[in-house]
Amino acid sequence: MLIEARTFDALGSDFDEQLDPLLKRIYLARGVTQQAALERQLTCLPSPSTMLGINTGVAILVEALIEQKRVLIVGDFDADGATSSALMVLALTAMGYQHVDFLVPNRFDYGYGLTPEIVDLAAEREPQLLITVDNGISSLEGVDKANSLGMQVIVTDHHLPGASLPDAAAIVNPNQPGCPFVSKNLAGVGVAFYLLSALRGQLRTNNWFVENNIPEPNMATWLDLVALGTVADVVPLDQINRALVHQGLMRIRAGYCRPGIKALLTIAGKNPQRLVATDLGFALGPRLNAAGRLDDISLGIQCLLTGDPQLAMDTARELDELNQDRKVIEQDMQREALKIVEQIPLSLDGEVPPALCLFQPEWHQGVVGLLASRIKEKYHRPVIAFARGDNGQLKGSSRSIPGLHIRDALDAVAAQNPGLISKFGGHAMAAGLSLDEDKLPAFKEAFQRQVAQLLSADDLQAKIATDGELIQQQLSMQTAELLRDNGPWGQLFPEPCFEGDFEVLQQRIVGEKHLKLVLAPVSESGQKQPYAGIDAIWFNADTALWPSSHHRLVRCVYRLDINEYRGQQSLQLMIQFLEPSAH
Template structure:
């Protein structure tokens, strides 16, 4: 099956007249197409939703404030991705700033323990000597782990953002915007965002107890660089509340006020903090933090984020850079193998397995194949447990992946050993001997749940640009109009151009000089565009308006996404 060519649709125009006339006209048009209301333009921290709307946050923050005042040892239980890592770092830094006593953290070994607060991880947490355990980005489905931690004498606060099952854990308090009965308006907080909100509420509790009469009150906004990274890396929807969190965190990074570990990661990646975008949080910083958890142990990523100064952070950032390069090499090999597997596939749902694949990278391969084919995809690797496969899946609009696994589990009890996740990403374990049965069941279910329209990749654009709209002023306005991301997509345009010249770079990328319909000559770059190369004549393409910065100068550049014909 070859790479699917998208069907291009224009976004509904919206009502730009409702937005301030002072906005750049193209930005007004883009905002209107996304349904942005005038009151959502402001992204100052004062406009964040109040913590009080989160169910049980009063109970959780009171428990935490009491533990801080009593200097009770606290342990944070995290997860092994970028959201979990930044959430742990926010928890540890925030609690120490609030005046807590001993604060430790534990994270599961993804290869031996699996996701979440397992009984084994609860044992590890108890050995830290803590009396209060707080989960971050996990716990809502950890019924056994929470119960075991309580049997070991730990009180448990669950902070999570994943969808709960029919039964909730028996924790002393649960803070999750997606739990039943929670009135918090923004249901799209990442795990790190939920933890940040718990710290805000705990500071309010301590303030009411005059805890800061003899110590300085911390500015928790200093943690927003980490909140921004975890929020973007976890690909949660950038609703207004999350856009505020990301915008505030980006502002701190751009101003040179990021944590030393973040500065070190940018330094080893060769990226300028001043020009960092929300996209960079997900494609530059997130993967380097994630790489440790994918290949070895996420603790090296967390420790980098916790580093007290740049000197101590740099060696850890360099280690993460090495992990990331190794991860890229492994991913490339696995993706090439996967692409050979799908050459003759016409299934509505894809399952892939190779005995040589790395368990920590299968999710990335599933994502690449999903993007290439526009089909829900699972990729599997052998687990450390003999005879067991672990799979990671990515989905498309129209198929809720966790619900799909639940349906298969109901149809064939015992086929799936364990599963969890949400609409667009999920994971599972199954016996290797039953892989083919699962693959057939998944393909059949996808064919049943997805119609032809759902299986056709659709790309929504913001229409065409003309004349004076092809300018650096427009590009700057769009660049500054973010943060862009999941649910608030970066502006994407389409147009027809004459190809004046081109050259292929590194046998992979294509650099064009194009002429617009209005006669303007414009540079364009198509990264990984060799498959869609247009050597002569004209091309119809989707593109983003970008600024090429080189040696102190700026020039307009189109970044092509798809050459359509």
């Protein structure tokens, strides 16, 4: 692991004079140079009217409302899809739609997106308008099928489009060709929020709420859902997404959130008043996703929709049980995957191949994405993990590393090898694909060849970027609170982490694989500082190497955290990486 301090250039920066120097350094290292770019109020959001297709979508929705058409929301089976579906149902109902329902297909029976089979299932409910959320941009056949059955379709999505767009009545997706919307990073729930905000504005202009004696909804009411879906989908936290997430977090901290979110927080043991973005991603998101991975994401959507606190708690408990089952399945798959990688012939330099394609017939197709992520983290390689689907096909889920746009890499493989991949889609860092099982060896060879052409040896070197060192006075609760309050932090706007040398005062394993430490800082000259010690924890440490009585001085990469135990708060270092110190 190569530890590198982030670099930055202060020239041309324009921050308020009272901005803390540490924050200034952190922001500059993330490419933020202007005070205005730190704005997190909703007033900083660009107008919905700048998103291509949104005016057409609003016009269709207004007509559907006036005529009280039957509307069916077709969602995706992850946390983004769940929050998008719940948002659509809640907001449309609040605006006066009387016939709104949702349908999220079981991923194992129907696959991803608005497939023709899903349209047939939807047709049983006789909808007049289908609205996709977090999917649909690649659903050409499904949209055609809906059109043939007399249903209008509005596609709302954020995934990258293919060579052709579906023949929908309206497409709202900032990533579609020709869309001038300033950000391409909205999650599916963010796109849905923008469409609904534009609709609310048009209905206000039309005097709909006054004439029909309907309270005009406040769109901020649902920012808890937007924040959860945005963080859970790991989209880049540009200024727009930071504003949406920050405002959602503020509402949750103040107690203004869905009963389902409150219940999930309770189950996860999280204090809503101290909630941060990472809690949404690592505590709430996995519990919602577990339903879609193992069973039916409808359970998660019902948890978010219900206004009954007891029902919310009951469904949250079911989601937690599914998540526990998911962990067991994932751990078994991970052990098998590591054995497979250990048997792969190494290069002359002792390196694994530049890309890894892994498959076991018994693997659970709902968990292969998590498996790919875990193996990617361990080996710093793009990884595709496959499981068996239906009709002799394999379902693959991929995770990439910086430097490789995984969807574009799959596109190149498909173009150079016609018929090799049945279908694919996704983002720069994650994608899904399907192919015939007998074509896996050919695909593996083609994919590894493509990755080898695109990645250099430096790209394949695992690195961990830090924000430099902290002086002893900055190792404090005040600094931890400063960083917590000036997020949200997340994808491509990483939470600050620091490096430094410490003396190990205590070390022991807790929970079978977590290293609990008490550390004391060491000066640049290697001198130990008079210090009582700071609690630290390294989750999922390498227990073959630690604890170690041979290394009393260590080099740490860490984040500052506030630990809360029995009503008492204390500083805690969250170790990201640890190695013997050179001092």
